[in-house]
Amino acid sequence: LRIEDTDRERSTDAATSAILDGLTWLGLSWDGDAVSQFERAPRHREVAEELVRLGKAYYSYETSAELEAMREAARAKGLPPRYNGHWRERDPSEAPAGVRGAIRIKAPTEGETVVQDRVQGEVRFPNKDLD
Structure with missing residues (x-):
């Protein structure tokens, strides 16, 4: 647990x-x-950094205000609020000064992810809907 x-x-x-x-x-x-979870934070950081090194994750550098504006723009279009992937393929050297990066998983953008749930059975998630 x-x-x-x-x-x-x-x-x-x-x-x-x-x-x-x-x-x-x-x-x-x-x-x-x-x-x-808090006590395991050093290990989680270590694994997250490894995912970045392997190209399976990336840093994003939006401010809180930019993230909120992104969510509001999506809502205004009737879309669910989610991250738009702005930093997914950008070089971290472009990061603005003073903004601490957040690590995001490079989830697939096409196809679907299928999981076996013990209660619901097979559950499918369109990858285009993943944040």
């Missing part, structure tokens, strides 16, 4: 206890101890 506790302001021992109590109340059990 992984606890998503990367939002350090809202992640408290009480919040984690409430999650575990709720899962137990629902009759759900898990193997081993609950794992803190």
